[in-house]
Amino acid sequence: MTADPERPVVPEELAELRRSLDVGLARVDGRLALLTQRDEQSVKEQDDLNTRVAALEHTRWPLQAVTALTAAGALALTLWQALGH
16 A cells, blocks of 8 residues: 555555544444433433323323303302392
């Protein structure tokens, strides 16, 4: 392998290229590990939020029930006022 036809590639240059490649791969590995950790943390946070939302949905009143109770209360108040009490 020659970079320049008149000058052969010396072992020191190959070693420098190998070191650069190793450093680059180490950086990529580190970034991938960090991304994996962040992804796992995001999944955990999303699961926690899903659990909280499900708990809130379980304890809320359905809109139809609130509407029916309000209408029944208004009807009872109207009848009470109409009867003159």
